[in-house]
Amino acid sequence: MLLGGRALMGLLAVLLLVAGAWASWPAAQHVMFPQSREHGTMTVVRCGEEHCTGPFAPASDNATRRGKVSIERSVAADEGAELPVVVKPGTTAVVRSGFPGLLHAWVPLGGALLLASVVVAGGMRMRRTAWGLAGAGALLLTGAFLLL
Template structure:
């Protein structure tokens, strides 16, 4: 009989390890996706050395983009009659915003503290989602609460600054 008990404990340990490995992998993938989505715009806002920076006066919005006149602030930057910025809750018609030009095009991204926080919102959402996986799948409630708090802080800070 002792061999049946040992076999049962071994199977339980293997299943538990498999569950922890699978849930850990899901949590890591969620966080990687959040960083990837955030970095696509955060790199331009955070690493501004050598990039064109200026202001945009939003003249009108249509669909997913707004357009306006670009006035340069950095050396070597050229004025442009029309550049495009993503139409979000953070952009209003008739307002002026500090922006950074994306290389090789006429698209700009909002800069400054509001731009940095707004670009990291996808990571904040990923932290909130991964916290559920960490709490439920891994049973690490303290780590999950810390992740959820960090995600909530990023999203709240972005909302307040934008």
């Protein structure tokens, strides 16, 4: 019975980590592998409740200038700021590039690490492993908060 409970908690922890990685991947893939994608800078002109918009100036040879692209408000700075971005293929949506963009893209995984640490500590009684998971999650979330 004890072994079954630990196995179930281990499965739950793995499920949390997979879900965090799955939620992070749609934005992270553009930041981690920008070679074949258009990258440049976006100047923030106007911000709404959820998105900020502005023109896109290309920095790569395969990029084209766009009059209006959008980015999540949580990633954008104040109006007038220039952000390095990567264009999502086939859309006018952009994601922030560089190390701050990479950390922001993996924020869901950071939350999953924190949740999994509670499961590992309480359900599996593996406190050192739980502290490692919690530390990694806290470091990821704090880094994203400070750099953005």
